[in-house]
Amino acid sequence: MSGSKAQSDGGLTALVMQCAFAVMAGQKTITISATGKRSAGFPRGELLSIGTDGSHNYAVCPVKVMAWIHARASKPSNHQAMQP
Numbered sequence: 001m002s003g004s005k006a007q008s009d010g011g012l013t014a015l016v017m018q019c020a021f022a023v024m025a026g027q028k029t030i031t032i033s034a035t036g037k038r039s040a041g042f043p044r045g046e047l048l049s050i051g052t053d054g055s056h057n058y059a060v061c062p063v064k065v066m067a068w069i070h071a072r073a074s075k076p077s078n079h080q081a082m083q084p
Helices: 003-008 012-024 062-074 078-082
Strands: 030-034 046-050 056-060
Touching: 012 030, 012 062, 030 062, 056 062
Parallel strands: none
Antiparallel strands: 030 056, 046 056
16 A cells, blocks of 8 residues: 555545454454544544643544445545536
8 A cells, every 4th residue: 555545535444444353353453542522423422532742542432433334435525426
């Protein structure tokens, strides 16, 4: 996978892989570190800690995260909707 692809999807590919591996291993949660506000509709999780840099560490359900990513990827973008 090229570096530009990893940057163009905002890290979603890595997040999907982390979730998929967790589901295959039977893990009920994954740990996600985020700075700033959660994206709209992102699954709620248990707040584990707040870093000195303001990052928040959450335990979230990997299945719910994959469902959120799927819902976002399934929506047509404005560019796609405008094409004939």
